[in-house]
Amino acid sequence: MAKKKKGLVVVNTGNGKGKTTAALGVVFRAWGRGMRVRVFQFLKHTGSRFGESRAAEKLGIPWSALGDGFTWLSKDLERTAALAREQWEHVQAAIRDDEHDVIVLDEFTYPLHYGWIPVEDVLAVLRDKPHMLHVVITGRNAPEALVEFADLVTEMREVKHPYKEQGIGAQPGLEF
Amino acid sequence: MAKKKKGLVVVNTGNGKGKTTAALGVVFRAWGRGMRVRVFQFLKHTGSRFGESRAAEKLGIPWSALGDGFTWLSKDLERTAALAREQWEHVQAAIRDDEHDVIVLDEFTYPLHYGWIPVEDVLAVLRDKPHMLHVVITGRNAPEALVEFADLVTEMREVKHPYKEQGIGAQPGLEF
Numbered sequence: 001m002a003k004k005k006k007g008l009v010v011v012n013t014g015n016g017k018g019k020t021t022a023a024l025g026v027v028f029r030a031w032g033r034g035m036r037v038r039v040f041q042f043l044k045h046t047g048s049r050f051g052e053s054r055a056a057e058k059l060g061i062p063w064s065a066l067g068d069g070f071t072w073l074s075k076d077l078e079r080t081a082a083l084a085r086e087q088w089e090h091v092q093a094a095i096r097d098d099e100h101d102v103i104v105l106d107e108f109t110y111p112l113h114y115g116w117i118p119v120e121d122v123l124a125v126l127r128d129k130p131h132m133l134h135v136v137i138t139g140r141n142a143p144e145a146l147v148e149f150a151d152l153v154t155e156m157r158e159v160k161h162p163y164k165e166q167g168i169g170a171q172p173g174l175e176f
Numbered sequence: 177m178a179k180k181k182k183g184l185v186v187v188n189t190g191n192g193k194g195k196t197t198a199a200l201g202v203v204f205r206a207w208g209r210g211m212r213v214r215v216f217q218f219l220k221h222t223g224s225r226f227g228e229s230r231a232a233e234k235l236g237i238p239w240s241a242l243g244d245g246f247t248w249l250s251k252d253l254e255r256t257a258a259l260a261r262e263q264w265e266h267v268q269a270a271i272r273d274d275e276h277d278v279i280v281l282d283e284f285t286y287p288l289h290y291g292w293i294p295v296e297d298v299l300a301v302l303r304d305k306p307h308m309l310h311v312v313i314t315g316r317n318a319p320e321a322l323v324e325f326a327d328l329v330t331e332m333r334e335v336k337h338p339y340k341e342q343g344i345g346a347q348p349g350l351e352f
Binding site: 013025026055134136150173174 | 312
């Protein structure tokens with residue numbers, strides 16, 4: 001079978017670790033090849049300073065987090081949803097501009113899962129994306145229709161987790 | 177429960193994508209925090225030039241691949257095994273030196289799975305590692321005793337894979 005070349009839609013989902021982390025690995029690799037990479041984070045606090053955003057800043061990789069740090073305890077979900085929709089507008093503009101080789105949409109499954117952004121709108125945009133653009137989407141509970149549509153889907157399955165089993169906190173560098 | 181701080185032994189295993197990629201994400205994050213990172217690759221050809229090794233070179237992250245590009249079709253397994261054991265000597269020296277915060281052992285499960293390096297030797301070294309050092313191990317078929325010993329284990333499970341389903345080749349930047 002002849003090998004086709006095309007930009008892939010990649011989904012990293014599941015309850016285990018490594019969804020965002022593997023997306024960052026793609027950023028690292030693609031940057032190593034001189035590809036044009038851009039990262040959009042959903043939900044995480046606007047301007048959060050994690051290891052990954054620090055690295056991106058040092059490397060000049062455009063990175064934007066737009067959110068209010070949504071958690072299961074958030075009260076103002078309307079605001080969370082509005083920020084996610086605003087971020088999605090930025091993503092659409094970036095896809096249309098066709099100036100990148102890889103675009104990462106981190107934690108993007110949540111606004112889809114909660115119905116803040118209609119999955120069919122997202123699929124319409126992905127269907128029309130530049131042919132060679134790779135889009136990497138992370139987060140739990142990836143909607144079935146997105147999994148259906150995506151080219152490469154991996155479920156990160158938790159086998160063992162130190163928080164729960166040993167009372168170990170999240171480790172800087174390793175997990176954020 | 178009080179949060180303890182310690183370097184973790186992390187294993188990314190399973191048949192899906194994202195095992196090495198998530199380890200690279202840790203490299204990216206940890207580098208972003210100014211941590212001292214080092215990568216050892218097993219089996220891959222000595223001096224292979226992938227996106228990740230190019231990125232590491234640009235960033236000054238010490239990276240060493242020692243191997244002969246082992247595949248299921250390799251004929252000279254004695255040589256493959258000898259190179260893996262030689263690389264393991266370098267790893268032990270690096271762990272003893274205690275000059276790093278994160279050490280990645282990429283595709284390290286294979287020499288263990290094939291019995292080229294005894295699992296109990298590896299566990300003895302990991303048991304005595306510097307307290308705050310994180311060690312990230314990737315590859316399929318992680319031996320049960322390693323999973324038992326590790327702090328954080330994730331299985332990357334293949335849900336959908338473009339090679340098989342659409343005849344798409346591995347994509348530079350995304351997968352190597």
